[in-house]
Amino acid sequence: MTTPDSLDSLGTPKAEFLAMVRQALGREDIPPAELYPRLTDTVAELEDQATQIRQRLEESLPALLDKLADMAAKGGWNVHRATGTEDAVGYIESIVRDSGTANVVRSAQDVFDQVPVDSALTNLGAKVTVVLRDDETPREVLREEIRQSGVGITGADYALAGTGSLIILPRKGLSRLVSLVPPVHIALVRAQDLLETMDDLFLLRRLEYHQRGGEMGSYLNFITGPSRTADIEMTIVEGVHGPKEVHMVILG
Amino acid sequence: MPEIKTQDFSAASIAAINDPKLRRALDRVASGFEVARLDRVAEATPEVWEDWRQQARDIKEHTIEHLDYYLDLLYTNVTAAGGHLHFAKDADQANEIVAHIAQTRGVKVATKSKSMVSEELGLNPVLEAVGVEVWETDLGEYIIQLAEETPSHLVAPALHKSKEDVAELFSEKLGIPYDEDIYHMAATAREVLRDKFMEADLGISGANFIVAETGTLVIITNEGNGRLSTSAPRIHIGITGMEKVIPSMQDLSIFLRLLPQSATGQRITSYVSMITGPRRSDDEDGPEEFHLVLVDNGRSNMLADPALREALYCIRCGACLNICPIYARVGGHAYGWVYPGPIGAVVTPMLVGLKRAKELPQASSLCGACREVCPIKIDIPRMLLDLRKKTAESPDKNLRSAPRIERVLASLYVRLMSGPKLLGMAIRFGRLLQKTERIIPFFSPMTKDGKWIRKAPLPLLSRWTRSRDLPTLPKQTFHDIWNKELSRDDS
Amino acid sequence: MTQNANISADLYVTCVIDQLYPEVGVSVVKVLRRLGVTVGFPKEQTCCGQPVYNSGFSKDARTLAKRVLQQFRDSEYVVVPSGSCAATLRVFYLELFAEDPDLLVQAKALSAKTYEFSEFLVNVLKVEDASACGATHQGTVTYHPSCHLMRELGVKSEPKKLLSTVPGLEEKELAGAEICCGFGGTFSVKFPHISEGMVADKIANVQASGADTLVACDMSCLMNMAGALNRQGSDIKVRHLAQILDSESD
Numbered sequence: 001m002t003t004p005d006s007l008d009s010l011g012t013p014k015a016e017f018l019a020m021v022r023q024a025l026g027r028e029d030i031p032p033a034e035l036y037p038r039l040t041d042t043v044a045e046l047e048d049q050a051t052q053i054r055q056r057l058e059e060s061l062p063a064l065l066d067k068l069a070d071m072a073a074k075g076g077w078n079v080h081r082a083t084g085t086e087d088a089v090g091y092i093e094s095i096v097r098d099s100g101t102a103n104v105v106r107s108a109q110d111v112f113d114q115v116p117v118d119s120a121l122t123n124l125g126a127k128v129t130v131v132l133r134d135d136e137t138p139r140e141v142l143r144e145e146i147r148q149s150g151v152g153i154t155g156a157d158y159a160l161a162g163t164g165s166l167i168i169l170p171r172k173g174l175s176r177l178v179s180l181v182p183p184v185h186i187a188l189v190r191a192q193d194l195l196e197t198m199d200d201l202f203l204l205r206r207l208e209y210h211q212r213g214g215e216m217g218s219y220l221n222f223i224t225g226p227s228r229t230a231d232i233e234m235t236i237v238e239g240v241h242g243p244k245e246v247h248m249v250i251l252g
Numbered sequence: 253m254p255e256i257k258t259q260d261f262s263a264a265s266i267a268a269i270n271d272p273k274l275r276r277a278l279d280r281v282a283s284g285f286e287v288a289r290l291d292r293v294a295e296a297t298p299e300v301w302e303d304w305r306q307q308a309r310d311i312k313e314h315t316i317e318h319l320d321y322y323l324d325l326l327y328t329n330v331t332a333a334g335g336h337l338h339f340a341k342d343a344d345q346a347n348e349i350v351a352h353i354a355q356t357r358g359v360k361v362a363t364k365s366k367s368m369v370s371e372e373l374g375l376n377p378v379l380e381a382v383g384v385e386v387w388e389t390d391l392g393e394y395i396i397q398l399a400e401e402t403p404s405h406l407v408a409p410a411l412h413k414s415k416e417d418v419a420e421l422f423s424e425k426l427g428i429p430y431d432e433d434i435y436h437m438a439a440t441a442r443e444v445l446r447d448k449f450m451e452a453d454l455g456i457s458g459a460n461f462i463v464a465e466t467g468t469l470v471i472i473t474n475e476g477n478g479r480l481s482t483s484a485p486r487i488h489i490g491i492t493g494m495e496k497v498i499p500s501m502q503d504l505s506i507f508l509r510l511l512p513q514s515a516t517g518q519r520i521t522s523y524v525s526m527i528t529g530p531r532r533s534d535d536e537d538g539p540e541e542f543h544l545v546l547v548d549n550g551r552s553n554m555l556a557d558p559a560l561r562e563a564l565y566c567i568r569c570g571a572c573l574n575i576c577p578i579y580a581r582v583g584g585h586a587y588g589w590v591y592p593g594p595i596g597a598v599v600t601p602m603l604v605g606l607k608r609a610k611e612l613p614q615a616s617s618l619c620g621a622c623r624e625v626c627p628i629k630i631d632i633p634r635m636l637l638d639l640r641k642k643t644a645e646s647p648d649k650n651l652r653s654a655p656r657i658e659r660v661l662a663s664l665y666v667r668l669m670s671g672p673k674l675l676g677m678a679i680r681f682g683r684l685l686q687k688t689e690r691i692i693p694f695f696s697p698m699t700k701d702g703k704w705i706r707k708a709p710l711p712l713l714s715r716w717t718r719s720r721d722l723p724t725l726p727k728q729t730f731h732d733i734w735n736k737e738l739s740r741d742d743s
Numbered sequence: 744m745t746q747n748a749n750i751s752a753d754l755y756v757t758c759v760i761d762q763l764y765p766e767v768g769v770s771v772v773k774v775l776r777r778l779g780v781t782v783g784f785p786k787e788q789t790c791c792g793q794p795v796y797n798s799g800f801s802k803d804a805r806t807l808a809k810r811v812l813q814q815f816r817d818s819e820y821v822v823v824p825s826g827s828c829a830a831t832l833r834v835f836y837l838e839l840f841a842e843d844p845d846l847l848v849q850a851k852a853l854s855a856k857t858y859e860f861s862e863f864l865v866n867v868l869k870v871e872d873a874s875a876c877g878a879t880h881q882g883t884v885t886y887h888p889s890c891h892l893m894r895e896l897g898v899k900s901e902p903k904k905l906l907s908t909v910p911g912l913e914e915k916e917l918a919g920a921e922i923c924c925g926f927g928g929t930f931s932v933k934f935p936h937i938s939e940g941m942v943a944d945k946i947a948n949v950q951a952s953g954a955d956t957l958v959a960c961d962m963s964c965l966m967n968m969a970g971a972l973n974r975q976g977s978d979i980k981v982r983h984l985a986q987i988l989d990s991e992s993d
Binding site for chain 3: 262265266269577578581582614615616617618619620621623624634637639640641642643644645654658659662663665666669670671672675679699704706712713715716718719720721722723725726728729730731732733734735738739
């Protein structure tokens with residue numbers, strides 16, 4: 001065990017542990033790097049594949065939107081295909097009204113420039129807090145707002161048609177908790193967010209990771225439906241620790 | 253390490269079989285998860301499903317064969333993302349690491365999302381001993397934490413409990429009125445744990461997969477407690493076995509299909525959380541520190557044994573439990589330790605010692621249903637046979653523990669079968685005994701037509717005749733008939 | 744029938760049939776002869792070693808397996824009226840002799856020519872229709888696919904194909920057909936309380952099928968189920984597939 005302040009190498013030193021593993025495998029040394037195709041993908045090759053993905057997506061967009069709506073519904077989302085931004089705002093209004101909450105939190109994503117929900121909700125009598133830290137609003141205050149709120153609204157980073165999943169990449173302006181703590185979550189999905197398969201998603205993530213020299217952010221979440229459990233007598237209950245009700249508003 | 257009761261398998265399994273409440277609970281599992289899994293297989297089509305299984309197995313096989321390489325790569329990338337990777341050779345060291353982090357960081361409250369490995373380590377009491385309040389947040393784990401029990405299934409830890417059990421438990425431990433309504437009970441858990449999530453200094457999770465390429469920890473969950481435990485506190489510690497690593501993020505596609513679909517029949521879980529290091533400086537929230545503790549604790553014994561190495565491919569989906577006729581009758585607790593069911597019958601002996609857990613590989617009819625449903629095509633029956641072989645005849649005295657009588661019987665059997673003459677004599681002796689029965693009818697009760705024995709007085713056969721009739725020896729063997737009538741071809 | 748006149752097959756009759764159900768062996772021989780096969784029977788045969796192999800006594804199992812390798816060395820085909828014994832000869836012997844290059848060669852040779860009875864009929868003799876065996880059956884039958892037959896040998900459709908073409912036979916579906924009957928060799932006496940429960944479930948399904956006869960390709964499974972059925976006082980008949988095909992045995 002190393003000195004108390006050093007957290008770098010608690011436990012068994014790496015060299016020793018790996019030597020033990022090698023011994024178990026009956027080998028003397030670590031094998032060379034070129035042994036797994038995916039790990040030797042270059043940025044250029046990944047970019048190429050990304051271009052092909054984008055092309056495929058463009059060509060099949062209407063069908064993909066239908067598929068997203070279908071799979072998301074199967075996954076437990078309440079799906080609303082908005083006929084335009086006004087319709088989207090109207091739908092969000094109705095959800096907030098039905099929830100009876102006076103507190104709404106949302107992320108600071110550019111989709112809200114396109115779909116202006118704040119004034120509509122304020123007119124309903126709800127307070128809308130944009131979860132974006134600055135000097136005046138420290139984390140603790142924002143956390144409390146999130147805890148008190150009845151509805152959390154986010155955009156999407158991606159939406160996977162194949163699984164009906166919303167993909168969120170928490171970062172500045174996009175809190176992990178907005179889509180998790182309030183009992184109702186509304187997600188705005190635009191056509192440009194669409195991907196088809198998990199392979200598409202992971203390709204793009206890997207591309208970003210390698211393009212940025214080994215960085216892609218701290219977190220990624222797939223959300224497919226409400227929070228659930230079947231731990232008591234295999235009976236499905238929704239809304240355990242996460243949202244009970246999730247709405248996907250698809251624009252396009 | 254949690255208490256090892258593997259040596260009580262026989263007694264525990266008998267008690268389990270005689271427990272009607274457990275029967276009802278286990279019936280629910282069999283009809284639930286497996287039926288849903290079959291829907292997914294049909295949806296994919298059997299051909300595509302087979303292809304996925306083979307792909308998954310190829311990835312796991314490759315990774316385990318090169319485990320040192322991938323652990324090294326993982327270390328580099330977890331560190332580059334701002335996290336810390338700690339290697340723990342055994343349970344004590346793993347617990348020390350977690351306790352050390354908790355103490356030096358002033359942790360008072362910890363929330364845990366499901367981690368079978370943390371059960372294996374017996375982590376909770378260690379943390380409690382250093383003044384940390386530990387809250388299990390997965391509903392099933394929360395229930396068994398309150399009940400002070402161990403999980404009875406890999407995926408649904410409290411499935412042995414009826415709703416009445418849970419209502420009573422909540423009423424007793426939480427001081428609330430007795431309420432059997434399942435929705436109300438889930439809501440109670442939500443309420444109780446809400447504050448804890450936000451209050452916690454430390455969140456502890458397991459890991460379903462760890463991606464070497466990017467240093468990413470992946471957990472698949474349904475309740476939201478996994479997300480909360482890894483997002484709200486200032487420290488996140490992920491604990492898992494060293495075999496959970498996979499090479500590339502691209503590989504996740506196949507596993508994120510196979511795991512939920514094999515485990516519960518869901519197409520995908522409500523949440524898939526992918527964590528790469530601590531929060532970045534301008535993230536809205538997230539832990540400031542990320543630690544990954546990778547545990548050996550006996551896995552290297554499986555790694556070192558080519559016959560058992562594939563046990564490390566397991567992704568802990570529980571499909572083998574759900575199909576196993578033995579598990580269906582005895583439930584998880586009878587296995588006496590953390591990992592039950594077919595995979596448990598391999599992993600548990602390898603982690604706690606084969607001598608102590610020698611009954612587990614024996615308690616199987618080797619029907620092979622587990623191998624058929626395993627998404628990674630793990631050949632569990634082969635491994636059970638290998639463990640039986642070690643118990644019977646390993647040169648290592650720590651492994652060879654078959655009772656003397658068994659070895660004697662095996663030798664006797666071989667002698668008896670070494671030639672038709674000796675066997676013929678034994679058969680004739682048997683027929684003589686049967687004839688005796690007809691004259692002195694107390695010896696072994698037969699049916700009137702002489703075709704069945706109701707009660708065999710011999711040690712092993714009596715176990716058969718407890719519930720089944722035994723056929724009597726016919727007047728001739730096939731050998732006799734062949735010699736007399738069949739050897740000429742009259743057709 | 745001369746279509747298979749060139750085929751000679753040696754019978755590995757299995758110790759369960761030899762000592763407890765010889766009439767099944769007789770039916771096997773008769774059916775094969777009716778199909779034109781020249782049937783041999785290496786008389787020194789006893790046990791394939793499966794019980795000791797499954798108990799982990801591989802040295803002891805090898806002693807018995809060597810006898811089988813030797814006795815069937817010159818056979819053109821080896822026909823086994825048991826899924827588990829056929830699996831032992833075809834699959835498990837390869838593992839038993841994995842460390843012994845000379846015997847492994849012999850084991851591979853044996854493996855290549857070993858067939859379970861129903862798969863021999865369908866896949867080697869190319870029997871399309873069970874009436875070619877002279878089979879007829881009046882009544883209803885339910886079929887239990889035994890575990891090793893299904894999962895180690897991959898024999899699933901062959902028994903069904905044969906049953907479905909027996910004139911007069913009506914097949915009734917067995918619920919939970921693919922679930923193990925609970926025999927598992929020594930498992931049945933090492934863990935009787937578990938085994939009992941499994942066979943109780945199985946025969947409940949057999950009884951629920953409404954069939955008057957239970958059929959399988961393994962006498963060990965059938966012995967297990969028959970023993971339980973009989974203890975319950977059931978009238979359901981229990982037959983090996985060969986007996987159904989050899990209608991004269993009825």
